[in-house]
Amino acid sequence: MTPPSAGVGTPDVHPTPTTSRQSGPPLLEVRDLVKHFPIRRGILGRTVGHVRAVDGVSFQLWPGETLGLVGESGCGKSTTGRMVLRLLEPSAGSVHFDGADVLALSGARLRAMRRHAQIIFQDPFSSLNPRMTIGAAIREGLTIHRIAAGEAADRRVRELLSEVGLRPQFADRYPHEFSGGQRQRVGIARALSVSPRLIVCDEPVSALDVSVQAQVVNLLQDLQRDRGLAYLFIAHDLSVVEHIADRVAVMYLGHIVELASATDIYREPLMPYTQALLSAVPVPDPTVRSTRVVLSGDVPSPANPPSGCVFHPRCQHPRKDEACTKLVPPLEEKSAGHWAACIKQPPTTVHWEVQKAAGGTRQPERYLPDL
Amino acid sequence: MTPPPKGADAPGAEAPLLSVTDLRTYFHTNNGVARAVDGVSFTVAQGETVGLVGESGCGKSVTALSLMRLIQSPGRIEPGSSVRFEGTELLTLSEADMRRVRGNRMAMVFQEPMSALNPVFTVGDQIAEVARIHSRASRRDAWRQAVAMLELTGMPAPEQRAHEYPHQLSGGMRQRVLIAMALMMNPALIVADEPTTALDVTIQAQILELLADLQRRTGTSILMITHDLGVIAETARRVIVMYAGEVVEQSAVGPLFATPHHPYTEGLLAAMPRMGRRRDRLRVIPGTVPPPTDWPTGCRFRARCQYSWDRCANEHPPLYDLGDGRRSRCHLAVEPGRRAHPHEPLAAQAVPAR
Numbered sequence: 001m002t003p004p005s006a007g008v009g010t011p012d013v014h015p016t017p018t019t020s021r022q023s024g025p026p027l028l029e030v031r032d033l034v035k036h037f038p039i040r041r042g043i044l045g046r047t048v049g050h051v052r053a054v055d056g057v058s059f060q061l062w063p064g065e066t067l068g069l070v071g072e073s074g075c076g077k078s079t080t081g082r083m084v085l086r087l088l089e090p091s092a093g094s095v096h097f098d099g100a101d102v103l104a105l106s107g108a109r110l111r112a113m114r115r116h117a118q119i120i121f122q123d124p125f126s127s128l129n130p131r132m133t134i135g136a137a138i139r140e141g142l143t144i145h146r147i148a149a150g151e152a153a154d155r156r157v158r159e160l161l162s163e164v165g166l167r168p169q170f171a172d173r174y175p176h177e178f179s180g181g182q183r184q185r186v187g188i189a190r191a192l193s194v195s196p197r198l199i200v201c202d203e204p205v206s207a208l209d210v211s212v213q214a215q216v217v218n219l220l221q222d223l224q225r226d227r228g229l230a231y232l233f234i235a236h237d238l239s240v241v242e243h244i245a246d247r248v249a250v251m252y253l254g255h256i257v258e259l260a261s262a263t264d265i266y267r268e269p270l271m272p273y274t275q276a277l278l279s280a281v282p283v284p285d286p287t288v289r290s291t292r293v294v295l296s297g298d299v300p301s302p303a304n305p306p307s308g309c310v311f312h313p314r315c316q317h318p319r320k321d322e323a324c325t326k327l328v329p330p331l332e333e334k335s336a337g338h339w340a341a342c343i344k345q346p347p348t349t350v351h352w353e354v355q356k357a358a359g360g361t362r363q364p365e366r367y368l369p370d371l
Numbered sequence: 372m373t374p375p376p377k378g379a380d381a382p383g384a385e386a387p388l389l390s391v392t393d394l395r396t397y398f399h400t401n402n403g404v405a406r407a408v409d410g411v412s413f414t415v416a417q418g419e420t421v422g423l424v425g426e427s428g429c430g431k432s433v434t435a436l437s438l439m440r441l442i443q444s445p446g447r448i449e450p451g452s453s454v455r456f457e458g459t460e461l462l463t464l465s466e467a468d469m470r471r472v473r474g475n476r477m478a479m480v481f482q483e484p485m486s487a488l489n490p491v492f493t494v495g496d497q498i499a500e501v502a503r504i505h506s507r508a509s510r511r512d513a514w515r516q517a518v519a520m521l522e523l524t525g526m527p528a529p530e531q532r533a534h535e536y537p538h539q540l541s542g543g544m545r546q547r548v549l550i551a552m553a554l555m556m557n558p559a560l561i562v563a564d565e566p567t568t569a570l571d572v573t574i575q576a577q578i579l580e581l582l583a584d585l586q587r588r589t590g591t592s593i594l595m596i597t598h599d600l601g602v603i604a605e606t607a608r609r610v611i612v613m614y615a616g617e618v619v620e621q622s623a624v625g626p627l628f629a630t631p632h633h634p635y636t637e638g639l640l641a642a643m644p645r646m647g648r649r650r651d652r653l654r655v656i657p658g659t660v661p662p663p664t665d666w667p668t669g670c671r672f673r674a675r676c677q678y679s680w681d682r683c684a685n686e687h688p689p690l691y692d693l694g695d696g697r698r699s700r701c702h703l704a705v706e707p708g709r710r711a712h713p714h715e716p717l718a719a720q721a722v723p724a725r
C-alpha cells in the first residue's frame with residue numbers, strides 16, 4: 001500500500017494552501033499533481049519500478065504574484081514547472097490556467113494557452129537550436145502567435161535583446177557564440193517576446209553574475225508591476241528568492257513541505273528541512289563562518305521514498321520519534337497563511353493520541369534553531 | 372615528449388602549479404575578431420583554491436577552456452600566450468600529450484552539463500570510462516568505483532542512477548555526474564566552471580566539503596569559477612576578478628570583500644542580494660559590457676564607471692601592483708586622494724606592474 005502524500009493528496013480533508021491576502025480567482029491552480037516516471041531495465045525495457053518525481057502537489061498563483069519554488073536538487077521542481085505548461089503529461093491531478101482545464105485543451109486552444117504561459121528553461125544550451133540565430137529564435141514566437149511580422153518583428157527582437165542587456169546587433173549570431181549567461185538571457189527574451197501572463201522561470205538567473213542578475217530580476221519585477229505578470233520562480237539561490245518572491249513553496253522528494261509568505265518562511269521556517277536549507281546558504285562574507293544544520297543520513301530516492309514523513313531519516317527536530325516514521329504529516333496551516341508539514345511543530349491536527357497510537361513518545365514542541 | 376611527473380623541473384617549492392601568462396584567446400568570426408580573453412595572467416599554487424569571478428561574457432569559460440586547450444575554431448590561442456602547468460608549457464604540447472594531461476592531471480567540470488555528457492551512454496558508463504582510462508581498472512571495478520564516487524557526491528540511489536541516461540536526471544544530478552568524473556581521476560588541478568549553480572544549497576555544501584576534503588588529502592588545486600560570491604567567500608583563498616577579457620582585480624579573499632579596489636568589483640558586491648536584507652530594488656551596474664570585437668580604448672569599464680575621468684578615456688590602465696598580493700586595473704587605485712571604492716584609504720605605495 002502506498003501512503004497518501006503529505007496531506008496534499010486529500011484535498012477534501014486538507015484545503016489547497018492559500019493566503020487570505022489574495023482576492024479574485026487565481027491565474028493558475030494546481031491540484032494533486034503527480035508524475036511517476038517508469039524505471040526500465042534490461043533489453044526489453046521491463047518496468048521495474050517508478051520514480052515518484054512529483055507526488056501530489058497543490059498550489060495557486062494569482063496575477064501579479066511570484067511564487068518561489070525551492071528545494072533539494074531532484075525533488076521535482078522542473079517536472080512540476082513542465083507539467084503546468086503541459087510540456088509533460090501529468091500522471092494525475094489537475095491544472096487550471098485562467099479558469100480553463102489545461103489538461104483538456106488541444107489544438108488552437110492549447111496553442112493560445114502556450115502563448116500566455118511561457119517558460120525559461122534551466123539549461124539554455126539544450127533549449128536553443130544550434131542552427132538558428134538567436135534573432136530567429138526570439139522572432140519565432142512573434143510569428144507563430146501572429147504578434148508581429150517583417151520590420152516590426154525585427155524591431156521587437158532588437159528591443160527585447162536590449163531589455164535583457166544584450167546588444168541588438170547580436171541578433172544574427174548563433175548560440176555557440178555566446179557565454180552561458182548570455183544564452184540564458186536569450187531564453188528570457190524569448191519568453192518575454194509574446195507578452196505572456198505567466199512565466200515558469202526555471203533557474204532563470206543562476207547562470208548570471210550578480211550585476212546582470214540584478215538587472216534581470218529588476219526587469220522581471222518591472223514587467224510584473226506594469227503588466228501584472230505572474231511568476232513561478234524556481235531557484236536554488238535563496239537570497240534571490242527572498243528578494244523576488246511574495247510566497248515561497250519548499251519541496252522535498254516530490255512534496256510541498258512548507259508554503260508561506262517569503263517574510264514568514266525566512267524569519268520562521270517551521271519544517272526542519274526548510275531550516276536545514278536556509279542554514280546551508282553560504283554567507284558572502286569571508287570573515288563569517290556559517291553555522292550549518294548539517295543534514296545527516298542518506299539522501300532518499302524518489303523511487304523508494306521513506307515511510308511516514310519523507311524527511312524523517314534526516315530530520316533534526318529534537319522531538320522526532322516513531323510516529324514520524326508511520327504518519328504522513330499533512331500540509332497544515334500552522335499560523336495564518338503559513339503551511340507546513342510537520343507533526344512535531346505545534347499546532348497540529350494530528351492529535352497527540354493519534355501520534356501515541358503510532359508509537360509516538362515525544363510530545364510536539366516548537367523548534368526553531370538559530371540560523 | 373611526455374609531461375614530467377608532478378613538480379619535476381619546478382625550481383623549488385615556490386613555483387606555482389599553474390601559471391598563465393598573457394593568455395590571449397581570440398575568435399576570428401565574420402563579425403570581426405572577438406578578443407574574448409585578452410592578456411590574462413595569474414597563478415594557482417599547489418593545494419590552493421583560487422576564485423574566478425566576473426561579468427557574464429567576460430571570458431571566464433574561455434579562459435578555462437584555453438587552459439585545457441579545448442578551444443575550437445574560429446577560436447585561437449594567440450602566439451605569445453603561455454600556460455605552464457607542473458613545469459610544462461601546455462600550449463606547445465602535442466595533442467597526444469595534451470590528452471594525457473587532460474585525462475590525468477587536470478580535470479574540468481563544465482558549466483552546462485548537457486554539453487559535456489554523451490546522451491547515448493548511461494552516466495555510470497561515462498564515469499566508469501574515466502576510471503578505466505585513468506587507473507586501467509577492469510570493467511567491473513570501474514563500474515564499482517563509478518557508483519562509489521556518485522554516492523560521495525550525494526547522489527540518491529547511486530547504483531540505480533548509474534544505469535540512467537543524462538536526460539533522465541535532474542539538472543543538479545547531471546552536474547554531480549560531471550563532478551564525479553572529475554574527481555575520479557584524482558587530478559592535480561580541477562577547473563570547476565560553475566560546479567554548484569544547479570545544486571540546492573545543502574548538496575552544494577556537501578560538494579564543497581567533498582572538494583575541500585579531497586584537497587586536504589591529495590593537495591589538489593582548484594580554479595573555482597562561480598557567480599556565487601558566497602561560495603567564493605567560503606572556499607577561495609584568493610580571488611581574480613575579470614571584466615571584458617582582462618583581469619581587473621586580484622586579491623586575497625578577505626580584503627577583496629572588505630575593500631574592493633576596482634569600481635567593477637565594488638559594483639558587483641553592491642548588486643548582491645543578501646539574505647535577511649530584502650530591499651525594494653537590487654542595485655545594478657548601469658549599461659552593458661562592450662562587445663568583445665570592439666573593446667574601447669582606455670579603460671574598458673569607463674562607460675559604466677561613476678568615477679571615470681579624462682585619463683580613463685585616453686590611457687588603458689595597467690594592472691597596478693598595490694602590494695600584499697593586490698592588483699587593480701584602475702587609474703584611481705594609485706591616486707590615493709581619489710580612490711575608486713568608498714571604503715578605506717590605500718595603504719601601500721603602488722607602482723604599475725608593467
Ligand SMILES: Nc1ncnc2c1ncn2[C@@H]1O[C@H](COP(=O)(O)OP(=O)(O)OP(=O)(O)O)[C@@H](O)[C@H]1O
Pocket residue numbers: 037038051053072073074075076077078079080122302538539540541542543544569570571
Ligand atoms: N524524463 C525522465 N525520465 C525519468 N526520470 C526523470 C525524467 N525527468 C526527471 N526525472 C526524475 O524526476 C525527478 C525530479 O526531477 P526534476 O528535474 O523535476 O528535479 P528538480 O527539482 O528540477 O532538480 P534540480 O534542482 O536538480 O534541477 C528526478 O529524480 C529525476 O531523475
Ligand SMILES: Nc1ncnc2c1ncn2[C@@H]1O[C@H](COP(=O)(O)OP(=O)(O)OP(=O)(O)O)[C@@H](O)[C@H]1O
Pocket residue numbers: 176177178179180181182207208209398400405407425426427428429430431432433434445446482663
Ligand atoms: N565560438 C565563439 N565565437 C565567437 N565568440 C565567442 C565564442 N565563444 C565565446 N565567445 C565570446 O567570448 C566571450 C567570453 O565568453 P565566456 O563563455 O568565456 O564568458 P563567461 O565569462 O564564461 O560568461 P558566463 O558567466 O556567462 O558563463 C563572450 O563574449 C562570448 O560571446
Ligand SMILES: [Mg+2]
Pocket residue numbers: 077078079122202541542543
Ligand atoms: Mg530542475
Ligand SMILES: [Mg+2]
Pocket residue numbers: 179180181431432433482564
Ligand atoms: Mg561561462
